Amino acid sequence: MIRVVLPYPLKTLAHVDGEVELTVEGPATLGSVLDALEARYPMLKGTIRDHVTQERRPFLRYFACQEDLSLEPANVTLPDPVISGAEPLVILASIAGG
């Protein structure tokens, strides 16, 4: 079970309160977890990654185990604590605007 923490506006869109728990088929990579997230919550498609390029939206970051995974390729395997469910994958909206 993979745990994902969404920023508040995306929780509202997905109609969820706390963390999201996902089952991922095959290797748990950044890309496969985001695929599973969008399959379960299709209203989030396009809000985290671009519809066409699948690139991360500029003001969002991915963190896990206090590491910034934002610049990692989609096929990078997530850290073991994330795969075991001990730690969540955090999708973080940057603080911007001053």
Add this chain to the structure above:
Amino acid sequence: MSSVRVLVGTHKGAFILTSDGKRQKWDVSGPHFIGWEIYHMKGSPADPNRLYASQTSGWFGQIIQRSSDGGKTWEQPGTKPGEPTKTPDGMPMGESNKFVYDTSPGSGKPLTTHQWYDGTQHPWEFKRVWHLEPSLTDPNTVYAGIEDAAIFRTTDGGKTWQELAGLRGHGTGPKWAPGAGGMCLHTILLDPKNSKRIFVAISSAGAFRSDDGGTSWKPINRGLKSEYIPDPNAEIGHCVHRIAMHRSRPNTLFMQKHWDVLRTDDAGDNWREVSGNLPTDFGFVIDVHAHEPETVYVVPIKSDSEHFPLEGKLRVYRSRSGGNEWEPLTNGLPQRDCYVNVLRDSMSVDSLDPCGVYFGTTGGQVYASADSGDKWFPIVRDLPPVFSVEVQTLA
């Protein structure tokens, strides 16, 4: 008894203001979509309880919201949780916020670049939906004006959107350039007497018309004069801020350009200036009285570098002669120390008698007049900056 529903899009959410036909006591619902920019909300003329909203964010991109109960509840019209997101042959389903430019070879001459601020060519990049224009006859058909400028259409209630690529592809697209607010398609007018005719306006490319339901387009800017571009009389490149139409006379259009107020009586083939005695002819909004096709409203703004009313006095100007002769309407509006702006989609009229006129400001006020503009009052004073105001008159 008739009632009125005012749909207000703001910098931090949507608000719905309702009143009976007297328009004296108002209920305020909201904020809906709190924290998100709501560029525009509009109801379907064919089903007033069907509303559409453009919800957008610099962080999370574009969302389309739809209501089927007059704004009490909302949904994203795409695929529901738990439903398959792809068809059996692998095609994506129901992505209501997916606006992808048409680059297929079969749809005219799809473009990949337009002119950038420095004169170089720049790729077309989707940013947001500025304006949603529901069909006059079908609640599931809606046109969307987007930035970077293009027009899209849905025929399934917003589940999927397709570009009408003939607009970008008609020939002048590589010369279009963004204005200060971006290169947005902000005005869509559907001709109530000719279902094949559509008018659009783009900042800062100008006005365009289709006579075949959106397949092909042509610029309609003859008579526009813009001193700030290399050729003031160019076919395109004019910063049109807003166009308005009266339903009974769809060949007559009124335009608030960057500078100048203009009108056409031949569906845009020729325009003439009707700024007349306006104290300044810069502005954003323009609208037409619901029952008097020659009665027009504008809110003059000081200049393109000073986006507030002249002398700090918020004045709506009304012409009862189709332009040229304008009178200031001030009763109930602040006449000192007022430095708000009134953005291009922020004025609307109801169809009651007497006609109600409404506008919102960047200071968060929504002003209304229940007597065609003679007297004004604020429905609300302290909303976030208002992006758009649309009015529905309900039976």
